[in-house]
Amino acid sequence: xxxxxxxxxxxxxxxxxxVEDVSLGCARGIITAIVGPNGSGKSTLVRALLRRxxxxxxxxxxxxxxxxxxxxxxxxxxxxxxxxxxxxxxxxTVRDYIALARFPHxxxxxxxxxxxxxxxxxxxxxGALLDRTIDTLSGGEWQRVRIARALAQQGDxxxxxxxxxxxxxxxxMQVFELLAQIAGSGVAVLLVSHQLNLVARFAAHIVLLHHxxxxxxxxxxxxxxxxxxxxxxxxxxxxxxxxxxxAPALVPLRRQ
Numbered sequence: 001x002x003x004x005x006x007x008x009x010x011x012x013x014x015x016x017x018x019v020e021d022v023s024l025g026c027a028r029g030i031i032t033a034i035v036g037p038n039g040s041g042k043s044t045l046v047r048a049l050l051r052r053x054x055x056x057x058x059x060x061x062x063x064x065x066x067x068x069x070x071x072x073x074x075x076x077x078x079x080x081x082x083x084x085x086x087x088x089x090x091x092x093t094v095r096d097y098i099a100l101a102r103f104p105h106x107x108x109x110x111x112x113x114x115x116x117x118x119x120x121x122x123x124x125x126x127g128a129l130l131d132r133t134i135d136t137l138s139g140g141e142w143q144r145v146r147i148a149r150a151l152a153q154q155g156d157x158x159x160x161x162x163x164x165x166x167x168x169x170x171x172x173m174q175v176f177e178l179l180a181q182i183a184g185s186g187v188a189v190l191l192v193s194h195q196l197n198l199v200a201r202f203a204a205h206i207v208l209l210h211h212x213x214x215x216x217x218x219x220x221x222x223x224x225x226x227x228x229x230x231x232x233x234x235x236x237x238x239x240x241x242x243x244x245x246x247a248p249a250l251v252p253l254r255r256q
Contacts, residue, residue, distance in 0.1 A: 001157050001188035002026040002049070002079070007058035009044055017056065018044045019212045026190040026205075028156065031183045033191045033199040035223070036209035037233055042192045043084060044212075046161045050081060062157070076104035080150035082143075084161040084192075088134060094145050095130040101152035117152045124148035124178060140171030147178060157188040164195060176202050200224050200247045208232060224248030 002025065009019040019041040026032040034042045047053045049060055051067060060067045062078050070078070080101070088097075098120060102113040121127050124144045129137065137145060143163055150158055160179070164172040176198050183189040193199050199206060200220040207217040210232045216223060223229075226239045229250060236253040 001028050001063060002159075002190060003061045003064075004045060004048075005059045005061070007045070007048065007060065008056040009041070009048055009053055010056045011053070017212055019048075021058075022209070022212070022214055023058075024207045024214065024217060026157065026188045028188045029183060029186050030204035031179055031189045031191055031202050032205045032207070033193055033203035034207050034209065035193060035196055035199055036215070040209040041212040042209055043161055046081070046083070046159060046192060049079070049159060050083075051075075073104045076153060076155070078155050079157045079159060080153040080155045082146050082150050082158070082160040082163055084165065086146065091133045091135045093130065094126060094132055094134060094137070097134050097145065098126075098130075098149045098152050101149045104153065113152075116154050120148045120151035123151055123181065139166050140168070140174065143167065143171070143175060144178070147175070151182065155187075157190065158182060159190045161192045162194065163191070164193065164198070172198060196224070196229075196250050197242070197247075200249065201242065201245055220248055224250060 004022055004024050007019055007022045008017055010017040022045065034045060036042055044053065048055060049067060062070065067075060098117055099108055102108040102116065105113065107113045124147050126144050126148050129141055129145060134142065134145065164175050167175065172195065179189050179191065180202050203220065206220060206223045208215045208223050215232050216228055224239050226237060230237055236255055238251050238253065240249050240251055242249040
């Protein structure tokens with residue numbers, strides 16, 4: 001669905017590339033996670049997919065079509081984004097905010113749009129919030145509303161950059177459970193996250209970045225290894241097993 005092929009991204013004035021020779025794929029029906037320390041290039045890849053930063057080399061494709069050849073509306077019809085930050089200039093109701101998702105399709109008032117919005121509202125469990133204004137929402141409510149808007153686009157892929165930032169444990173779990181349901185419906189879910197233990201529970205494929213390069217990629221068991229994570233994160237740790245589901249779990253140690 002989404003493929004990064006030997007991507008290199010360099011910011012002006014920086015000696016080293018932000019991303020160097022990164023290749024990865026995001027398939028339909030699973031959660032693919034990009035993880036790594038701060039500054040490893042995770043969000044840069046999302047910005048490149050959004051065409052907010054140019055590629056110095058390589059290509060990004062959506063269903064084999066280069067992103068560079070897609071008009072903004074065409075890209076929005078295929079891929080929905082939940083970015084790390086979003087500033088809203090004006091307050092509006094949740095209902096109106098979610099309806100913005102139909103702008104790329106040009107059918108905000110039509111029956112197809114109303115069905116898409118209703119389905120997104122139900123999936124994200126935000127029906128009780130529709131008449132509230134977005135500036136009255138809690139962090140968890142706001143994230144679910146943003147995901148609802150992305151779902152209402154009815155794209156084949158959903159890309160999220162740190163969707164659980166600033167959320168408590170319950171809201172983190174709600175978001176990850178929702179993403180698992182979305183992936184299970186056949187959507188390609190590409191997730192950037194620092195939450196390694198949650199990623200290990202829910203993602204089928206993980207790409208670990210280090211200094212802008214792929215350190216290792218594979219299943220949670222491939223990534224969640226003490227020798228690999230200690231080298232990348234430069235901190236003592238052990239990897240155990242989550243007693244609830246058996247997934248590998250990272251336990252950071254105190255440095256003596």
